[in-house]
Amino acid sequence: MQHGKYRFIVGFLIAPMALYVIFVVWPFIQSIYYSFTDWTGLSPDFEMVGFDNYTKMFKDDIFWKSLEHSVLLAVLLPLVTLGLALFFAFMLNVGGRRRKDAVISGVRGSGFYKIAYFFPQVLSIAIVAILFQFAFDPAQGMINGSLKAFGFDHDLPNWLGDPKLALWCIMAVLVWCTTGFFVVLFSAGMASIPKDFYEAALLDGATRFTTFFRITLPLLWDTVQSGWVYMGILALGAEGFAVVNIMSVGPGGPDYSTTVLPLYVYQAAFRDGQAGYATTIGVALLLVTLAFAAVVMKLGRRERLEY
Amino acid sequence: MKTTDTPPALREEGGVPGQRVAKTDGGGTPEAKRGEGHVLNVFSHGVLVIWAVLVILPLFWAVMSAFKSDKAIFNSPWALPDSLSFDAWGRAWNQAHMSEYFLNTVLVVGGSLVGTLVLGSMAAYVLARFDFPGNRFIYFLFVGGMSFPVMLALVPLFYVMDNMGLLNTIHGLILVYIAYSLPFTVFFLTSFFRTLPTSVAEAALIDGASHTRTFFQVMLPMAKPGLISVGIFNFLGQWNQYMLPTVLNTDPDKRVLAQGLVELSTSQGYKGDYSGLFAGLVIAMLPVLAAYIVFQRQVVAGLTAGALK
Numbered sequence: 201m202q203h204g205k206y207r208f209i210v211g212f213l214i215a216p217m218a219l220y221v222i223f224v225v226w227p228f229i230q231s232i233y234y235s236f237t238d239w240t241g242l243s244p245d246f247e248m249v250g251f252d253n254y255t256k257m258f259k260d261d262i263f264w265k266s267l268e269h270s271v272l273l274a275v276l277l278p279l280v281t282l283g284l285a286l287f288f289a290f291m292l293n294v295g296g297r298r299r300k301d302a303v304i305s306g307v308r309g310s311g312f313y314k315i316a317y318f319f320p321q322v323l324s325i326a327i328v329a330i331l332f333q334f335a336f337d338p339a340q341g342m343i344n345g346s347l348k349a350f351g352f353d354h355d356l357p358n359w360l361g362d363p364k365l366a367l368w369c370i371m372a373v374l375v376w377c378t379t380g381f382f383v384v385l386f387s388a389g390m391a392s393i394p395k396d397f398y399e400a401a402l403l404d405g406a407t408r409f410t411t412f413f414r415i416t417l418p419l420l421w422d423t424v425q426s427g428w429v430y431m432g433i434l435a436l437g438a439e440g441f442a443v444v445n446i447m448s449v450g451p452g453g454p455d456y457s458t459t460v461l462p463l464y465v466y467q468a469a470f471r472d473g474q475a476g477y478a479t480t481i482g483v484a485l486l487l488v489t490l491a492f493a494a495v496v497m498k499l500g501r502r503e504r505l506e507y
Numbered sequence: 508m509k510t511t512d513t514p515p516a517l518r519e520e521g522g523v524p525g526q527r528v529a530k531t532d533g534g535g536t537p538e539a540k541r542g543e544g545h546v547l548n549v550f551s552h553g554v555l556v557i558w559a560v561l562v563i564l565p566l567f568w569a570v571m572s573a574f575k576s577d578k579a580i581f582n583s584p585w586a587l588p589d590s591l592s593f594d595a596w597g598r599a600w601n602q603a604h605m606s607e608y609f610l611n612t613v614l615v616v617g618g619s620l621v622g623t624l625v626l627g628s629m630a631a632y633v634l635a636r637f638d639f640p641g642n643r644f645i646y647f648l649f650v651g652g653m654s655f656p657v658m659l660a661l662v663p664l665f666y667v668m669d670n671m672g673l674l675n676t677i678h679g680l681i682l683v684y685i686a687y688s689l690p691f692t693v694f695f696l697t698s699f700f701r702t703l704p705t706s707v708a709e710a711a712l713i714d715g716a717s718h719t720r721t722f723f724q725v726m727l728p729m730a731k732p733g734l735i736s737v738g739i740f741n742f743l744g745q746w747n748q749y750m751l752p753t754v755l756n757t758d759p760d761k762r763v764l765a766q767g768l769v770e771l772s773t774s775q776g777y778k779g780d781y782s783g784l785f786a787g788l789v790i791a792m793l794p795v796l797a798a799y800i801v802f803q804r805q806v807v808a809g810l811t812a813g814a815l816k
Contacts, residue, residue, distance in 0.1 A: 206639065208633075208718040212632065212722075213645065215626055216627065216693070217630070220649065220690075223682065224652055224689075226663075227664040228659065241665075291554075307555065314807075316562055316563060318803075319563070322798075322799045323795060323796070324746065330784075331569055334781075335565055342564075376562070381811075436656060438657060446772075466658065469665075479662050479663070485659060493654060
């Protein structure tokens with residue numbers, strides 16, 4: 201029996217473990233090792249160079265720019281997205297008051313809104329990015345086209361071509377495609393808050409603002425916090441990379457105004473033939489991600505509310 | 508006011524809820540509350556409608572543009588197409604190789620989805636149900652993968668794949684998709700297997716079923732709801748994957764949909780064929796949009812149960 205048990209455990213774990221270690225864990229460990237080498241990625245020869253890559257990175261203007269943009273994305277994007285999502289979710293679930301007989305209920309048509317808002321979430325981030333690249337096109341895109349239709353004819357913005365605007369356009373796209381997901385997520389959280397809480401508050405004459413800040417938000421705090429971490433990791437990683445790589449001029453431009461850390465890793469490794477240096481930037485990205493998650497968890501810690 | 512509001516409520520729902528509504532309306536100052544409610548209602552409804560329009564319009568614009576001529580796309584972006592022309596669709600499907608990209612995507616996602624579910628549930632079952640040295644370590648090794656930036660591992664991974672001869676192959680891509688889907692899948696299914704009752708599995712074991720047989724014939728069918736949730740989550744994630752194929756799959760013949768479209772939108776040869784591009788975009792969007800509309804509940808449940816637990 202005991203013998204059979206261990207054979208079974210090993211048999212079931214071996215294939216998933218092997219795949220995971222070969223394709224995920226081992227490359228991670230390697231990348232930390234490579235960050236101390238001058239490996240180009242083009243030839244198999246390389247030498248250990250100690251902390252050379254790291255000192256180079258600290259003097260690299262492009263690195264600092266991409267770090268700044270990545271941190272901006274990780275901080276601002278969740279703030280806007282989660283804020284919007286909280287507002288929408290509250291309106292859709294609690295906002296429409298004194299309708300029918302339910303103590304609390306959503307505004308009219310909340311079912312439709314929930315379905316519509318979720319749409320962008322099922323689309324590929326690449327498709328969304330291509331779509332908006334066209335929408336932002338200064339001469340022929342949907343956005344300037346609509347502005348023209350409203351009578352704005354002069355000095356229409358060159359959205360993605362303007363270093364001052366490009367990063368904001370990219371953030372807007374990320375907000376566009378992620379907000380719906382959090383609306384639905386927060387809706388699920390709000391549905392599990394007992395109705396008596398709202399009832400008691402309403403009896404005491406609470407307005408919607410008080411209801412939101414005194415009941416909904418505190419009881420939803422855990423979900424908001426993990427949503428923040430989730431969103432930040434997305435912005436620092438795959439989604440941020442995809443949107444910048446597809447939408448921005450260059451990519452990363454104009455004038456490095458949209459470069460983010462994952463894009464810089466990609467370019468250094470596969471365009472500039474600096475695989476060793478790329479992994480150094482990757483290590484910085486890893487540290488930023490871990491620090492971000494730690495800070496959010498630490499700052500967001502509240503006493504857990506049981507209900 | 509009260510007399511018109513409350514009686515139907517009382518009749519419909521009976522007693523308690525109706526009375527409560529009556530109390531809330533009666534307590535405080537009804538007039539003032541109504542005023543606050545009205546202004547807020549108009550405001551919040553306005554914002555909700557604006558956001559719905561912002562979400563739907565770009566998609567609508569894309570679908571409409573796919574039916575138009577290039578000239579019409581620029582000159583009158585919001586006009587309905589004059590006639591339904593399917594030219595662009597044919598161009599996108601055949602000349603722009605969308606059909607091949609579609610097939611590649613189906614192959615890669617089909618293979619990875621099955622692999623992810625089988626391997627993920629096997630690992631999760633063992634980790635959730637058996638006590639053995641190293642159990643916690645392996646669990647955290649898997650789960651830790653969720654928070655690491657994939658880009659960091661991709662640089663060495665490219666060369667690992669190169670050495671193994673897996674670069675630019677469909678099966679190589681499948682293996683990598685599975686590996687990167689495992690952290691979340693194992694995390695989700697482990698907590699799911701823990702919630703399943705042990706008695707059924709024990710009964711099967713006493714009746715002489717092997718562990719393997721118990722898993723496939725008893726536990727896996729019981730885990731169906733969890734498998735569906737995590738399956739939808741992985742399907743969308745893998746169908747929409749962009750970063751992994753961009754780095755690991757540079758052979759033009761092996762491109763998946765997202766890659767093919769990006770390539771199309773930037774390559775010189777197709778610059779100018781905007782309606783063709785929009786048709787390509789819509790071809791890539793339609794399957795998931797249709798699936799979402801049909802399986803709306805399951806998709807939402809799968810994704811949200813998936814994200815945070």
